Amino acid sequence: MLVFPNAKLNLGLYVTARRPDGYHDLETAFVPLPWTDALEVLPAPKGQAASSLTLSGRPVPGDPATNLCLKAYQLLQADYPALPAAQLHLHKLVPIGAGLGGGSADAAFALRAVNEVFSLGLTTMQLEGYARRLGADCAFFLHNTPMLAHGRGDEFSPLALEVRGTACLVVYPGLHISTAAAFAGIVPRPPAHPLREALGQPMAEWPGTVRNDFEDALAPRYPVLADIKARLYAAGATYASLSGSGSAVYGLFPDLGEAPALAWEPEFLVWRGTL
Numbered sequence: 001m002l003v004f005p006n007a008k009l010n011l012g013l014y015v016t017a018r019r020p021d022g023y024h025d026l027e028t029a030f031v032p033l034p035w036t037d038a039l040e041v042l043p044a045p046k047g048q049a050a051s052s053l054t055l056s057g058r059p060v061p062g063d064p065a066t067n068l069c070l071k072a073y074q075l076l077q078a079d080y081p082a083l084p085a086a087q088l089h090l091h092k093l094v095p096i097g098a099g100l101g102g103g104s105a106d107a108a109f110a111l112r113a114v115n116e117v118f119s120l121g122l123t124t125m126q127l128e129g130y131a132r133r134l135g136a137d138c139a140f141f142l143h144n145t146p147m148l149a150h151g152r153g154d155e156f157s158p159l160a161l162e163v164r165g166t167a168c169l170v171v172y173p174g175l176h177i178s179t180a181a182a183f184a185g186i187v188p189r190p191p192a193h194p195l196r197e198a199l200g201q202p203m204a205e206w207p208g209t210v211r212n213d214f215e216d217a218l219a220p221r222y223p224v225l226a227d228i229k230a231r232l233y234a235a236g237a238t239y240a241s242l243s244g245s246g247s248a249v250y251g252l253f254p255d256l257g258e259a260p261a262l263a264w265e266p267e268f269l270v271w272r273g274t275l
């Protein structure tokens, strides 16, 4: 089975409190971004007892044994010991450590694909339980429609937000920012404007009311992030922001013609399309 795990964008992100479990309470909105990896899940060939993962495309840091695709398979195997061995291949395209949720998307799509290939019959709610153990934003990708998230970012409520078809430019400046390290620079506080209400207003209002707390926290160390955002606004973006804990910055435009092919630095990766 071949699946295409897509990325996500955060529309607004507030870190509201530090939690006793070491995590933080968040308020954010997730929307799907159709920048995808490709993941193949097959039963392992006869005679291959252990599951395997091969990789191509963008290098994924770390031992392949710790890749979230294999971890997803192993979580299911722990509860279903008779699960046959699987052969996985991931072609990585979404930048890593970009705040685009690529690793969590791979994990969520791996859970769903293993469930289908081996006919486990798990419901989306059951898969969500496994996803939560793989990453705070992993369960979002099982729904893959606009969601307001709170708690650790893994409790969702549907968001009536019609962004599908919106022109978008995502700029990744090649910085791998660890999510855990980005949290270290944050002083938690409640949002100045409640997010659901702010997103209910026309997009032209969002620059004044929809904020990502990581922008200020990362600004002193990574001035390039504010520079990209300013360039997106100068190019006509209606709204621009850092996604998640960075380092990808996106702009939403009235139409694709106005999402111009700007002259970005050669080491930047740029995705241009519609949500």
Ligand SMILES: C[C@@](CO)(OP(=O)(O)O)[C@H](O)COP(=O)(O)OP(=O)(O)OC[C@H]1O[C@@H](n2ccc(N)nc2=O)[C@H](O)[C@@H]1O
Pocket (backbone or CB within 6 Å): 010, 013, 022, 023, 024, 025, 026, 028, 098, 099, 100, 101, 104, 134, 135, 136, 137, 138, 151, 152, 153, 179, 180, 183, 243, 244, 245, 246
């Ligand atoms: C904070 C967000 C916002 O979108 O950042 P991005 O990853 O998108 O940049 C995500 O929810 C992240 O989700 P995910 O990347 O799955 O997080 P995890 O692997 O569970 O956590 C990585 C580390 O981030 C910190 N963390 C994460 C989520 C949270 N609510 N509070 C935290 O303090 C913890 O230090 C944790 O060890």
Ligand SMILES: Nc1ncnc2c1ncn2[C@@H]1O[C@H](COP(=O)(O)OP(=O)(O)O)[C@@H](O)[C@H]1O
Pocket (backbone or CB within 6 Å): 060, 061, 062, 066, 067, 068, 069, 090, 095, 096, 097, 098, 099, 100, 101, 102, 103, 104, 106, 107, 177, 179, 244, 245, 246
């Ligand atoms: N399939 C995978 N794709 C990307 N990263 C992965 C994967 N499996 C494990 N990781 C690890 O997860 C970390 C975060 O990855 P990613 O989800 O791309 O970042 P972000 O949380 O900023 O969106 C990386 O440091 C990487 O080593």
